[in-house]
Amino acid sequence: MRHLADQIEVMKNKGFKVTHQRLVVLDYLQHSKKHPSAEMIYNDLKEKYPTMSLATIYNTLEMLMKINLVVDIGAPEERRRFDGILVEHSHFFCTKCGKIEDLTVPGIEQLFEKAKAAHPGTINHCRLDFFGFCEECQAQEEQAVE
Amino acid sequence: MRHLADQIEVMKNKGFKVTHQRLVVLDYLQHSKKHPSAEMIYNDLKEKYPTMSLATIYNTLEMLMKINLVVDIGAPEERRRFDGILVEHSHFFCTKCGKIEDLTVPGIEQLFEKAKAAHPGTINHCRLDFFGFCEECQAQEEQAVE
DNA sequence: TAAATATTGACATTTATTCTTCTTTAGTCT
């Protein structure tokens, strides 16, 4: 599930056509650390691909989520934010500037197992999110006090 | 921060008036396991308090969140869902029927401390959420297969 | 090359939340 060839296979196997646009969006998401919204993707890609439409971004995202190549990270915002990097990791949300950062905290696996054992239904996945001020916003806060 | 008297104090200290409506909404949230949306609160309360308006529910929720007596649990849904039970706990979201359940998983505190140490900014709070099928939905799935 | 599927780009939707106006109430002072 790491290489482009595999991902093309996934699309094909699920009966989806492998289009230029889909590969571009997927590649963008796999190399971005921005956790972009649909519109951010659109804005970034339209420089290089000026005819790509926002509707396609939405359609593509929905399709990529359906085949589990992209996830909605559940940001506490109006618009949905996406991640194409599927290695298990947590997110930090700056409550001042809105920045979203990756954060890897070891030990989630054990909690996940505990939760599975404790819950009467079925648990497929979990998320561990953190909230606070990012480094820059924290520095600003401290300056403001002085 | 456990008793009504304390909570009335919090409201007063922050310069908010203690109104019947605010106490009703707060009490409702502190005794509900539904993690209701604004509209669910409205619908449930209007039987007993027919003149209470939806706008008041929204205003009250905003105010109660401001003074940290209520939180938005960040449900993966269109409408916001609220919790008035502030004892540290996780949530389980059924991806089939939308039910939200409380789940207590010991050991989050350690991860929180690790994350604080690892992050260059300031972390105020974290959330650990689980997703899957609730007991009922899981049973239905199994029946459907047979 | 043909059928199936996807993309465009303009436009529609929709519904959760906010705003507005008027009325009521909580908190304070005498």
Place this chain on the structure above:
DNA sequence: AGACTAAAGAAGAATAAATGTCAATATTTA
């Protein structure tokens, strides 16, 4: 207790903007 005032509530209308839709056109794939 009565009166005053700023804040809050009621009711309904307005909003806003993220996302979905649609018909014509293009692309994929067998």
